[in-house]
Amino acid sequence: MIDAVVEGLRFGFMRHALAAGLLVSIACGIIGTFVVVKRIVFVSGGIAHAAYGGIGLGYFLGVNPVLGAIGFSLAAAVAMGLVQRRTRERADTLIGVMWAIGMALGIILVDLTEGYKADLMSYLFGSILAVPATDLLIMLLLDVVIISVVVLFYKELLAVSFDEVFATVENVPVTAIYLLLMAMIALTVVMVMRVVGLILVIALLTMPAAISARFVRGMRKMMVLSSVLGAAFMITGLWLSYFLDLTSGATIILVSGAAYLLSIALQPLISRRRMAGGAAEG
Amino acid sequence: MERTKDGDERREVISLRHVWAGYDHQAVLEDVNLTVKALDFIGIVGPNGGGKTTLFKVLLGLISPIRGEVRIMGEPVEKGRRHIGYVPQLMTFDSDFPIRVWDVALMGRLGSRGLVQRYTAEDEEVVADALRRVDMLDQRERPFGDLSGGQRQRVYVARALATEPSVLLLDEPLASVDPRVSSSIYELLKRLNQSVTILMASHDMGAISSHVKTVGCMNRRLFYHEDDTITPEMLELAYQCPIDLIAHGVPHRVFPEHVVEERER
Numbered sequence: 001m002i003d004a005v006v007e008g009l010r011f012g013f014m015r016h017a018l019a020a021g022l023l024v025s026i027a028c029g030i031i032g033t034f035v036v037v038k039r040i041v042f043v044s045g046g047i048a049h050a051a052y053g054g055i056g057l058g059y060f061l062g063v064n065p066v067l068g069a070i071g072f073s074l075a076a077a078v079a080m081g082l083v084q085r086r087t088r089e090r091a092d093t094l095i096g097v098m099w100a101i102g103m104a105l106g107i108i109l110v111d112l113t114e115g116y117k118a119d120l121m122s123y124l125f126g127s128i129l130a131v132p133a134t135d136l137l138i139m140l141l142l143d144v145v146i147i148s149v150v151v152l153f154y155k156e157l158l159a160v161s162f163d164e165v166f167a168t169v170e171n172v173p174v175t176a177i178y179l180l181l182m183a184m185i186a187l188t189v190v191m192v193m194r195v196v197g198l199i200l201v202i203a204l205l206t207m208p209a210a211i212s213a214r215f216v217r218g219m220r221k222m223m224v225l226s227s228v229l230g231a232a233f234m235i236t237g238l239w240l241s242y243f244l245d246l247t248s249g250a251t252i253i254l255v256s257g258a259a260y261l262l263s264i265a266l267q268p269l270i271s272r273r274r275m276a277g278g279a280a281e282g
Numbered sequence: 283m284e285r286t287k288d289g290d291e292r293r294e295v296i297s298l299r300h301v302w303a304g305y306d307h308q309a310v311l312e313d314v315n316l317t318v319k320a321l322d323f324i325g326i327v328g329p330n331g332g333g334k335t336t337l338f339k340v341l342l343g344l345i346s347p348i349r350g351e352v353r354i355m356g357e358p359v360e361k362g363r364r365h366i367g368y369v370p371q372l373m374t375f376d377s378d379f380p381i382r383v384w385d386v387a388l389m390g391r392l393g394s395r396g397l398v399q400r401y402t403a404e405d406e407e408v409v410a411d412a413l414r415r416v417d418m419l420d421q422r423e424r425p426f427g428d429l430s431g432g433q434r435q436r437v438y439v440a441r442a443l444a445t446e447p448s449v450l451l452l453d454e455p456l457a458s459v460d461p462r463v464s465s466s467i468y469e470l471l472k473r474l475n476q477s478v479t480i481l482m483a484s485h486d487m488g489a490i491s492s493h494v495k496t497v498g499c500m501n502r503r504l505f506y507h508e509d510d511t512i513t514p515e516m517l518e519l520a521y522q523c524p525i526d527l528i529a530h531g532v533p534h535r536v537f538p539e540h541v542v543e544e545r546e547r
Binding site: 037039152153155156158159161162163165166167168169170171172173213216217218219221222 | 342343344360363364366368370375376378379380381382385386388389390392393395397398400401425427441445
């Protein structure tokens, strides 16, 4: 077993895959925590699917589809954020519409593009085993951006997540902070897309954070634990897919899903311990 | 801040002049006039949908009036609202949100610190003091979601106090707490009122009128005479129908002006 693990690591693509998995886990742990506590999983799904429009645009214009996806999902995120804030009613309908239009636009743009488009499926279902070094660099950069923004604006992000009205009254630029959060979700979505594909983005964004919420109280702890859990699921899923010769993205998701279901089953035990622990829990 | 018996020389904390406000050009507030002076404790009662929440939204700058003028400490709302300590309704909270009591109260310091700036030792002192004033300092490490309704309300009051406000604005603060808890909150507010002005909304007329100094009735228009009695006329105007409550002795003076004066000295 150990030998096989070491043998796997001899392949460059496995080392790249592990590095990608770890980098993505950090972004997912931090941003997923906000997505889960602020209950905007659906908005994140919308951004992820709208990003496909950017993939199509990248192909159509002949630029790196990842860059197209970054630009497009940033625009979609800001648009959705504004829709959600300006028109309180029917925001979910409008987000659903953007979700669908982004996807359709991507498909049409790809149709209109001449030539070879073999790795298109990799954006839908992920291709962690084929992450080039340049994409690793983009991921590292995005992680640095996300961590810096969260460290710098932590108190505002917390306030806007917890109580927007109070934050507004205290003259926090609530809309700007909310759009900043949306933009970071967009960046995270693009990273995750490379690993598990846009269809499974929501799973990796939400499951580690949702599990963490059962074990720890407090956003910072949730972020750290989510990142660690995400990394564990990535590594486990990656090796399982290697040994069993299965699709890596889907295997990672199923490992996360199994852990999530297990955490629900263990919930009664955890609550009992928390009751006993009382005020010591923080 | 000078305080005199007739109250006329006390500082104006909030003033609304002929304010009309609403949504999509449908007025909910019609020609509302209100002057809140330093150390007032005003309860606004009225039916649901009568405009109490809209009035608060106007004061917090969440919606702009269609017509009329709003001043807080002599400033327009966007600037003046930093003098307001806002206490929201309890029901709006998501009890799964992972946050400690301390971090909730610390949000009261947001307005004093700009973007990117960290909270200072002074902020922590102010917050500790605010939590002490509501008897919640020993609960500072507890998850906010584990608290009872009354305890949460106390923490919200502490958060509002941490803004070092000139006036506390409470929107239906006791809507979902039991009577025993609500009377202890009223005790707290009465104590705080010795140093801070309070404006609170409630649909529970019986409870509010026996704890505040003065009462106004709100139903699109505001009926307020800087008095602690609800007259049958006010109720009829506000509710547009005769009210049974009058028979149960709503107009009573439990908190006469001169008692306060004596305690102040």
